[in-house]
Amino acid sequence: MNNWDFSVEFVQQLYAGLNKAGVDYMEIGYKNSPKLLKGAEGAGPWRFLNDDFLRKVIPQKGSTKLSALVDVGRVDEDDILPRSESLLDLIRVACYVKDVDKALDLIQKFHDLGYETTINIMALSGVMEKELVEAFDLIKESVVDVVYIVDSYGSLDHKDMLYLIEKFKAHLPNKRLGVHTHNNMQLAFSNTLIAVDNGVEFLDASVYGMGRAAGNCPTELLVTHLKNTQYQLRPVLEVLEKLLVPLREQEEWGYLLPYMITGTLNEHPRSAMAVRASENKDAVVEFYDKLTTPEVSFPKG
Amino acid sequence: MNNWDFSVEFVQQLYAGLNKAGVDYMEIGYKNSPKLLKGAEGAGPWRFLNDDFLRKVIPQKGSTKLSALVDVGRVDEDDILPRSESLLDLIRVACYVKDVDKALDLIQKFHDLGYETTINIMALSGVMEKELVEAFDLIKESVVDVVYIVDSYGSLDHKDMLYLIEKFKAHLPNKRLGVHTHNNMQLAFSNTLIAVDNGVEFLDASVYGMGRAAGNCPTELLVTHLKNTQYQLRPVLEVLEKLLVPLREQEEWGYLLPYMITGTLNEHPRSAMAVRASENKDAVVEFYDKLTTPEVSFPKG
Incomplete structure (x- = not known):
């Protein structure tokens, strides 16, 4: 909602804070191709990550891994370096259910380049059971590491979440699961906790819940609340006070x-x-x- | 957080909206005694409800019942008319666990006057098991209609909530249960849903979550989300647009x-x-x- 207009200092301080907090991954931007995505002129550099630029932003990597998102049809696979030459560790591929085959083709290529990979099927709440099961059959046979349960519209409650987790587990017993929630109904954090309790391992969050529209699960809540973890709240509070609370005064997101x-x-x-x-x-x-x-x-x- | 400074028109419009929405009860204020609560000078009339005043505010009762809250030690029982002479239907007694006996004495009197009654033990998250079980023994033998599970500090998650519900049910099989949540961790709504799913019948909420500090479970979310009910969202949206959104610009509450x-x-x-x-x-x-x-x-x- 700020058109990827974060300053380099903002991103550096956020990365440092997440490292101190013990957060496992930071998604540092999109790796779509400007050639394949029209109408994105004026977007900040995090919209179309460049490996040389990234190396200047993060000259010294910490223990927090870096990930980037790509959309099926908007990424040029020739833009992607082998993992050994990139700062990125994980590439996440977002798609609609009809494009799962294309997403898995990309994932195979990123996997062969050495990356960890995820597949994020968007708008799950509007997908028919039959389509989803067909997608699972393809995913099960693929190399993808993590399959995401995505609540694109923030419309799912704990019962919906449990239902989806059981379905994903039953059809994809060989895959790790992730969850990505939106906070339209003030359920982003609680749905994420339900997911943790039921074996989901990759938990998407953003500091202060920053994200499009109602935003996402707030990192600070996960970090302070998850038991038996090494996460630290205080470094996230530093980032909140310095970066996110001021940003919230400029840009609007959250429960509206x-x-x-x-x-x-x-x-x-x-x-x-x-x-x-x-x-x-x-x-x-x-x-x-x-x-x-x-x-x-x-x-x- | 506005020192009970609602205008008569605000309360009338809120009552009309909740009626249209099908909400079962509206808590219209406190029925403590100004003689017994010092330092409350300047508070609005909803701090010390007067039956004559209330009759002017609500000349025609709708289907939404009216309730009032009292605190042990701050209510003068001689202030309470028989239910047949009052607009109030339900009196809720809030107390700490050490005062459960005093709360039950009051409840017996209110019950004898014809009122529905609840007991709300505050700060449950800091109460030792042994104390709570002793309190249950007294409550079980009392006339109280509804026993509340109260998350005073907004610190409970779904597992805590389930644990408490099971405990309350096991010790109080003859009582109906209620839930009162706070939104410090963005869990007020989801904890309330967990409660509904597990047989809790009285669900406290406030429009736009308005309430002290982080506020409470938002009425609009419950009204729109609960299945198999007659609740209507649109009248709550009318109240939100006309009353609560403007009030939120004057007064602060919510996830901070x-x-x-x-x-x-x-x-x-x-x-x-x-x-x-x-x-x-x-x-x-x-x-x-x-x-x-x-x-x-x-x-x-």
Whole structure:
């Protein structure tokens, strides 16, 4: 929601803080290709990570590994160096369920280059059982290391989460699982805890929950609450005080009613983001009526 | 957190909205005695509810019942009219575990006057098992209708909540249960859902989560999410847009880092409220250090 406009110092301080906090991975940006993604002019350098640039930002790697996200159809595989020549450790591939085959082709290539890999099927809450099972059959036979359960719209509760975890476990007994939540219904953290309790190992979070629309599971809550871990809260508080609380005064994310409404309706938040960017940002009744009233269409002529 | 300074119109509109939404009860204030609670000068009329005043505010009762809270030691039982002469339906008695006997004496009197009653043992997360079991023995034999599980400090997660529910059920098989949560760790709503799933029937919530410090479980989330109920979201959105969103611009509550810190440390939020009222309201590292560094005391002389 800030168009990837983080300063180099911001990213360096965040990386240092996450290292001190014992966080395992930091996702440092997207590795899509500017040639394949139009309309992204003006985005910060974290939108299209460059390995040389990254080496200047992080001259000395700590124990926190680095990951990057790519989207099927937006990444140029020739942009990806072998892991031995890159600072990145993990490449995560996001796709819709219909593109799982393409995602797995990419993952095979990244795997052969030495990277850890994940597959993140987006918008799970709108995927039919049959499609999902077909996707699982492909994933099970692939080299991917981690399969993510993604609550794109922040619409899942603990029962939905348990249902999905059991389904993923049953169909993918040979894969590690991850979880990525959104906070539209104030359930991002609790759904992540449910996932931990049921064997999910990769837990996505962002400091202060920063992220598009309602944002994500807050790192500080996970770090302080998870038992039997070495995570430290204090370095995350340092980052919060220095970087994230000031940023929240510039940029808006979190529990806001239009996002709650798209969450409860199990919809993409784009309509809610448009409302928050408009003059009527608090007109939630009108917004709700728009989303819940069937459109009447008058045939022309 | 606004010193009970709601206008009569605010309360009337809120009551009308909750009726339309199908909410079962509205807690309209405290029924403590001004004679027994010093230092409350300047508080709004909802701090010390008066039956005549209430009758002017709500000339026509809807289907939403009305409740009031009292604290052991702060209520004058002679202030309480018989239910047949009052607009109130339910009186809730809050106490610490050491005062359960006194709370049950009051409850017997309110019960004899015709009211539904609840007992709310505060600060449960700091109560020893033995004390709690002794309290249960008294409660089991009493006339109280509903026993509340109260997460005063917003420090409980779903496993804690399940543990408490099982304990309450085992010791109080003849009582209905309620739940009252705080949102310090963003778990107020999810803990309430866990409670519903496990047979808890009385669910405390406040519109937009308004309440002291981190606030409570948001009414709008419960109303929209609970399955097999007649609750309506739209009237709550009307109240949110008209009353609560504007109020949130005047008064502060919700997920703020000092409240997260007292929540994770299982402490009363008063120190965090002091920080938020100070000039250094965002100095969270210093605040955390203060709360986590053992005090060094130098003996005098």
